[in-house]
Amino acid sequence: MILVQLVADGLLLGAVYALLSSGLTLIWGMMNVVNFAHGDFVMLAMYIAFVAVTFLHVGPAVFVPLAALMLFGLGVGVYFALIRHVMRGPMLAQILSTFGLGILLRYMVFWVFSANFVSLPNRMAGGVLAIAGLRLQDSRLLAGLMALLLTVGLHLMLTRTAFGSRLLAVAEDRTAAMLVGIRPDAMQALAWGIGAACAGVAGALIALFFYISPLVGDSLVLIAFVTVCLGGFGSIPGALVAGLAIGVIESLSAWFIGAAWQDVVVFALFLLALWLRPQGLMGKA
């Protein structure tokens, strides 16, 4: 019974990792830019949820779309103000610029909200679904469901729509895409907007059951980078599978070996997986 609960907890945690990595994968896959500010985007969304709940007294039905919308705007803004320019620079400039952006965001929040931990009212985390001796938190189930929806949605968008084809065309060959009348700037700005909006959804949902602080992105997002890498750079279904796998491995290793060692297990298996399959579980060779 414990084993079932452990796997269920692991899957729910894995869904959170998948949710966190969806936006990251999109930006990574579309533009080969690693957004090191992703964790701070998630953190901003958590504060948007906090402000919305505290001052507007609204529920997740309002603050999740609100966070998605605001982060979408931020993503587009960041693309035009920053990414478009550093894309022309060396790789290192791209890495450091998003890294710097992340630090700027967290210290802005630090300044406004101080370092104190905050949290949404605990009743907002919803109830607990108790079936057959299992205890599953509603808000985590919601986050898991949303991770699934986002993954399927993004995957369909990229593979089944004209918009997705245009995005992929720009990712494949920018000049050729321009020749057939696609505006790469508009496409990539939208990719950033959508990627950031995914971070918005993730942050707003995770805020339901996690604490909020300016550095919360650090606790959450390191594993998301591993998830994206393990799933295969740019593979959206891959990130889901990898996220779920990492969640279950963490949960089981915390139980059987000890929580202090769970990172060791995860990273050892991660290295092994990359050794066997460098392109990631579902990446293209």
Place this chain on the structure above:
Amino acid sequence: MTLSRRTVLVAPALALPAILRVSAAHAAAAVRIGAIFPLTGAMASAGDAIRSGVELLVDLINTANPNLAPIPLMATAGLPRLGGAKVEIVFADGQNSPAVAQSDALRLITQQHVVALTGAYQSGNTLTASAVSERYGIPFVNGESVATNLTTRGYKWFFRTTPIGPDIAKLYLDFLASVQKSGMKTSKIALVHDTSEYGVSVADTIKKAAAERKTPVALDVAYTNGTSDVSAQVLKLKQAAPDAAIFISYTSDAILFMKTMHVQNYKPPILIGDDSGFSDPSFITTVGSLAQGVLDRSAFVPGKPGSNAAKINALYKKKTGRELDDTTARSMTGLLVLCDAINRAGSTKPDAIRAALGATDLMPAQLFIGYKGIKFNAQGQNILASALMVQLDGTEYQAVWPSDQASAKLVLPFKGWT
């Protein structure tokens, strides 16, 4: 000579050090003390609370406050034995990194020329920062780090006022023994701790003390600080069903544990949170409603109106809007002892300060914290440090044990949430 744009820009910059020297000379009377605390990073909520406390204490020392007279340095403005010199705190941000705290100490000593150091909250940070001050022969007074090994290194320049590992272990085990006498089973103890200097040191000390009393710790759950999930750890506790669980956790993990225990609907009959995370004011604002009846150690209780503690608490509340927490009160006490020693030394020479620290002998009536006094042994540890058990009721911790110092009745089992 033609004035180029470069000359115009550079000349004042070149003159700047001279200007700074002049202003430094003007303020030479001020006694500069370096204070390393985690002002940013994962522990910043605790560091922020401490910073406010340190600022308040320095304000009180630098102005005359006869109404706080029994506390040293309060009645007069500045340090009387140094001609009323003001105390000036140079803050440094140790973040959540022993390496940063170490370079902070080096910078404060060699560039800011502080006469003494205080800090640095996390035991791991204090460990590295005090190694630097030891090398330079600069006094370091710590008020809040509890890892036992800090005062077993044979250091000459390190002094510590807080109760430490063995005191804490004794407090918890005595408390549990007393609860057992009243008829509630307490022999099966679980420890939950992170793998930081603080977590490991305190957990090991409790384990050792428990084994000596023939009640060995039944379950030991170690985890990494700043973890994203603690479901498996809580399941382990639930499965083992200990009589008492002792958590040695910093703030973020303490919050996560309470939220996860709520989801798993698990309440240990006795839940003790070892200060740090559980005494952070933001622990109460975030998960206070899930942690009703959590027990904690504390050396600070606001106490009766008119007491030193109540007066300092009121001033802190006026400044920050929050109650003074135990950790901040302990840090302030460390700094107070340091300033008192500098004053008694009548000098800012390291040797004189060290000798004065060694001769410290403060009575409970001179303190605003519940120690039995302050007197250092040869290792620099305060031998009169003590703490009592407090319990969260609503949004405040109340003293509940030992019963002669209690301000509220002990309520067991742990209530948690409703």
